[in-house]
Amino acid sequence: MVNTSKNTTLISLSKQLLRPEHEIVAFRNNQPLTIGDLKKQVLNINNVLNNYSNMRWALYMQDSFNFIAGLLALFYSGKQPILINPHHKEMKHHYDGLLIDDIKFTNQYFSSKQIIDINKIDINNIITEKQLIESGFKHQTLTLFTSGSTGMPKPIEKSVSQLELEIGVLEAGWGKFENNLFIASVSHEHMYGLTFKIMLPLSCKIPFICEPILYQEQLTTYSHKKIIYITTPSIIKNLDDKLPTINCDKIISSGGKLTYEEALLCGKSYGVLPDEIYGSSETGIIATRQQIQADTPWKLFPSMHIECKKSKPPLLFSPLLTQPEQLNDEIKVVDESHFHLNGRIDKIIKISENRVSLVFIEKQLNQLDEVAQAIVIPLEQNNRTILGAVIELSSLYKQSLKQYNHFELTQYFRLLLKDTLSLIETPKKWRFIDSLPKNSQGKCTYIDLKKLFDTQQKQ
Numbered sequence: 001m002v003n004t005s006k007n008t009t010l011i012s013l014s015k016q017l018l019r020p021e022h023e024i025v026a027f028r029n030n031q032p033l034t035i036g037d038l039k040k041q042v043l044n045i046n047n048v049l050n051n052y053s054n055m056r057w058a059l060y061m062q063d064s065f066n067f068i069a070g071l072l073a074l075f076y077s078g079k080q081p082i083l084i085n086p087h088h089k090e091m092k093h094h095y096d097g098l099l100i101d102d103i104k105f106t107n108q109y110f111s112s113k114q115i116i117d118i119n120k121i122d123i124n125n126i127i128t129e130k131q132l133i134e135s136g137f138k139h140q141t142l143t144l145f146t147s148g149s150t151g152m153p154k155p156i157e158k159s160v161s162q163l164e165l166e167i168g169v170l171e172a173g174w175g176k177f178e179n180n181l182f183i184a185s186v187s188h189e190h191m192y193g194l195t196f197k198i199m200l201p202l203s204c205k206i207p208f209i210c211e212p213i214l215y216q217e218q219l220t221t222y223s224h225k226k227i228i229y230i231t232t233p234s235i236i237k238n239l240d241d242k243l244p245t246i247n248c249d250k251i252i253s254s255g256g257k258l259t260y261e262e263a264l265l266c267g268k269s270y271g272v273l274p275d276e277i278y279g280s281s282e283t284g285i286i287a288t289r290q291q292i293q294a295d296t297p298w299k300l301f302p303s304m305h306i307e308c309k310k311s312k313p314p315l316l317f318s319p320l321l322t323q324p325e326q327l328n329d330e331i332k333v334v335d336e337s338h339f340h341l342n343g344r345i346d347k348i349i350k351i352s353e354n355r356v357s358l359v360f361i362e363k364q365l366n367q368l369d370e371v372a373q374a375i376v377i378p379l380e381q382n383n384r385t386i387l388g389a390v391i392e393l394s395s396l397y398k399q400s401l402k403q404y405n406h407f408e409l410t411q412y413f414r415l416l417l418k419d420t421l422s423l424i425e426t427p428k429k430w431r432f433i434d435s436l437p438k439n440s441q442g443k444c445t446y447i448d449l450k451k452l453f454d455t456q457q458k459q
Contacts, residue, residue: 234442
C-alpha cells in the first residue's frame with residue numbers, strides 16, 4: 001500500500017460536492033465554474049437518470065466539466081459509466097444509453113438506445129442536494145477501453161478507489177502539487193486523460209481548463225499562472241522552437257517515448273523538461289522519467305515492482321492492480337527501481353497456419369526511404385486473415401510517387417520488399433495517405449486504421 005505524505009490534502013471523488021460552493025473547479029471560455037455549479041448539474045442529471053432502468057451508460061461529453069457532472073451523477077444514481085466514443089459503431093453493444101452534451105449529435109444510428117442530452121434537461125429537483133450527497137455513491141466502478149492500437153479496444157473495469165489510489169501514488173512519487181492550473185491537450189475519456197485531466201485536479205482541488213489546448217500559442221493566455229500542461233509526444237514533436245518560451249511548472253507527456261532531442265525541444269519551449277509517463281489503460285501509471293541526459297532510464301513509482309525472467313514477458317506488481325499484469329514491452333533492468341524500454345514485444349499472428357511478425361514487417365517498411373511511417377494490421381476477408389499496410393509517404397518521395405495510380409504504387413512497394421518479405425508476409429491490401437489518423441492521445445487506433453480499408457477504392 002502506498003503511504004502518501006501525512007500533510008496530504010487529497011479529496012476523494014465522493015467528497016467533491018462537500019467542498020465550499022465558491023471553490024472553482026474549472027474555467028470554460030475563461031469563465032469560472034464552481035462547486036455550486038457542479039452540484040446543480042449533478043442533481044439535474046441524477047434526477048433524469050432515475051427515470052431509466054438502463055444500467056450501462058455511454059458517457060460522451062465534449063466538455064470536461066460536463067464529463068465530471070455526468071460521471072458523478074451516474075455513480076450517485078447507481079449506473080455504470082462507459083467511457084466510449086459512440087461514433088465507433090463497432091462498440092455499440094457495450095452500452096444501453098447515452099449521456100451527452102453535444103447539440104450536433106445525431107441519433108439516427110442509435111434508435112435502440114436511450115439518449116439524454118444534458119442541454120435539454122428540464123430543471124425539476126425531485127431529490128434534494130442534501131439527500132443526494134448523504135446517500136453517497138450507489139455504484140463505484142466505470143468501464144473504459146484500451147487504446148486499440150493493435151486491435152479492437154477491450155473493456156477494462158476500474159473502481160473509484162483504484163482511481164483515487166493512483167493519485168496517491170503520483171503524490172508519493174512527485175510530492176505535493178503546487179501549481180494553480182491544469183491544462184490538457186488530451187481527452188478525458190481515455191485512462192491518461194481521466195487520471196491527469198480529471199482525477200488529479202479534482203483530488204488536489206486545483207482548477208483546470210475545460211477546452212483542449214493543442215497549440216503553444218494558446219498557452220500564452222495563461223502564462224501568468226503556475227501551469228501543469230498534460231500532453232502527448234505528437235504535440236511535443238511539433239513544437240516551434242522559434243516562438244517565445246512559455247514557462248510552465250510541469251509538462252506531463254504520455255503515449256510514447258520522447259527522444260532526448262524532443263525532450264530538449266520541450267524544455268526550450270516551456271522552460272522545463274517533460275515528465276514522461278510509462279503506463280497503460282490496463283495498469284495505470286508504472287514509471288516516469290525526466291531526460292536530464294540522453295538515455296535516461298525510467299524510474300518506477302513507489303510500491304511498483306517489475307519481475308523479468310528469461311524468455312517470459314515482464315510481470316508488473318502494482319498497488320493499483322489486484323493481480324500481477326504482463327507487460328507488452330521489452331525491459332532491461334538497471335536496478336530495482338530503474339529500467340530501460342527496448343521496444344514492443346513482437347506482435348505475432350497466424351496466416352495460413354504460419355506465424356507472422358507484424359513488428360518485423362513494419363520494420364522492413366519503415367526502413368524504406370519512401371516511407372515516413374508504416375503500420376500493418378490484420379484484416380478479415382472471406383473468413384481468412386490477410387494483412388493491410390497503411391503507408392504515410394515520406395515528404396521526399398510524396399510528389400514523385402503521385403505519378404503512379406493505386407495499383408502501380410502497390411506493385412512498386414511489393415517490388416521493393418520482394419527480397420525481405422515472403423509472400424505470406426507481404427501485405428495484400430495497401431493504403432497510401434498524407435498523414436496517419438491519430439486520436440487526441442496521439443495514437444493510431446485499429447478502428448480508425450481499419451476504416452481506411454472499408455472504403456470502396458481499389459485495393
